[in-house]
Amino acid sequence: MQQTANGCGFAPWQDPNEEPLIRFEGVTKKFGEFTAVDRLDVDIFKGEFFALLGPSGCGKTTLMRMLAGFEKPTEGRILLDGRDIGPVPPNKRAVNMMFQSYALFPHLSVAENIAFGLKRSDMPKTEIPGRVDEMLGLVQLREFAGRKPHQISGGQRQRVALARALAKAPKLLLLDEPLGALDKKLRQQTQFELVDIQEKTGTTFVIVTHDQEEAMTVATRVAVMDHGRLIQVDTPDRIYEMPNSVYVADFIGDVNLIEGNVASTEGERVEISWAEGQPLIVGSSASPLAAGTRCSFAIRPEKVAISAERPPDAVNAISGNIHDIAYLGNISTYHVRLDTGHIVKAQTANSRRIGRRDFTWEDAVWLSFTDTAGIVLTG
Template sequence: MKSLGNVRRSFAPWIDPKSVPYIRFENVTKKFGDFTAVDNLSLDIFEREFFSLLGPSGCGKTTLLRMLAGFENPTEGDIFLDGQSLKGVAPHNRPVNMMFQSYALFPHMSVEQNIAFGLKQAKMNKSEISDRVQQMLKLVKLEKFAKRKPHQLSGGQRQRVALARSVAKRPKLLLLDEPLGALDKKLREETQFELMDLQQELGLTFVIVTHDQDEAMTMSDRIAVMDAGVVKQIGTPAEVYEAPDSRYVADFIGSVNIFEGEVKQNADGLVKLDSPDGFSEIQAVEDHKFETGQKLFLAIRPEKMNLTRERPTDANAASGEVWEIAYMGDVTNYIVKLDGGKMVRASTINRKRAVENPIGYDEVIWVSFEPDGGTLLDR
């Protein structure tokens, strides 16, 4: 049985027609003067889902989060949480907490005082507050740091304090706005897995805003790729990576090579394109019935490209010259200029510490890929 990538968990209520969305944006538009930040957007998010809003700066993702939190109101449309409209509901009356990139910890308070602050505001009794704070400290593994002030903690520890404070009141929904942006790469990667474990342990719904595609791919059950106030595609990480439905999504998620061509033949699940990009012909596995002469784009990831010194037997092959090589440790990235002039990217996994006669700069080689390696797009 073939599948688009590995599945992080079996949780997938969006494919069940009987499932009721926990969060629903219904024809939501948000304008700031003449600028439209969110444009007639509809979106469903399900309970206990880890959902990412991914896109470049200014695409509207943070505006969506702020409307959900109650810091902004839609110009048009409505937002529903657990079946209830949020119109007129003040931020402090929503079962929602929001965690910001800055963490916003109180510098004069200890770790346990920071975590307890929201509980005191909610007028919980002292024994309940003490028990809840201890639970949170244990959850984020900061029991030994309870008496420290924020300036005595590392960036990752401050991030965990902010997270503990955000979930201490047991909100139904946690909103995270670029929560890992201040961490270094290694710590950010470690914290991503901590967030995933925490979300599943607490059984909460997480909605995260990020411009970091690796972050979204790692943590999310589903991703909404946004641009200019609209959602371009919603899918699991594997779906948006392996089966993008537009050139925008293909180009935004990871590295990609895009070839143009006109349909020469479309039969028996195989589409043949007349390509001007250095290939005499491009063949792609595709069940969709494209019209003869129709202009299409083939999106294929660098790791799906093969590099050989001898002409391969693959249907899709073109020769070219190696222009750039980047050794990244786990992989080596190549930029090859095809005979037709197009630059393409290819990646190879470094399975061995040492390689005999590696491909070098200025070398003439063959670039090829399998017919089922890419995705055909008509937009």
């Protein structure tokens, strides 16, 4: 979880003396002429809940399959605890994998499913019942130990699959879209259960998902992928607040993007010329920018205030008319059309029960935001 990464001081990637559990060194994977993973370097540390996030075909599943041993790198090395695992077959790796389908044996009970891998391991047979009971307790399924998979819910089947994957105490657990088969409400609940179990066991989790909310909820760090490359690897809050490119800003969450040119800079403060007859937009940039640089101003809708009058002390204020309204229960999103034709989204929290909306379609409004609310991107 985000809180784990930032609130509790867990950040081994910031410690130059910390050795990673997993290291990708110049890893490339090709299928014929197609490059699925392209010269990838990344370190994953012990105890992380690491998310690989990206659209279909970006290379995240190929990356996971190489970790599991189902695919071999075309170039480069993958190290696990300092050892090159390229030559190590899947069944000899200290790695386990949990699939979206869960792959439970329908004729075996919950307890027997969890015990299945243990019976084929080096664990003494006398120790297996105790380990199964420990796993049942971990996933809170002791009372369902004798049931078959079809006699329990989808969320419970997911926990059986997780218990079975963790039973052999792998150094690394790979989760391939593990919650994709669950409905939204159950998926959200199970995300927190996953984090709780990961923290209790201390096992390193690597999850593949295309669900941004899922990655942001569970991960200590998120790796955003596109066309076989890592675009940004960072904590969820930094991925959201400090994207390093237009691609990441646009892929993670909702964002307004306005193109323009740098008019002037002073430290991190940047003024952007973006439309004739419109006031300059004042934003911030993490890196120095020269005047005239083509750029995009990215700002999240929740950081844009909407009002009937121009706020007198606003650093940035733009006028327009409400083009559309999306009522989402807890929030409302206003789509405001500017005189330039741009559509800018502003969000407000619905903190009171609906009586009458402050604004409706075609109303003239002002959008305002601070000079640090948005970020200037050039990539």
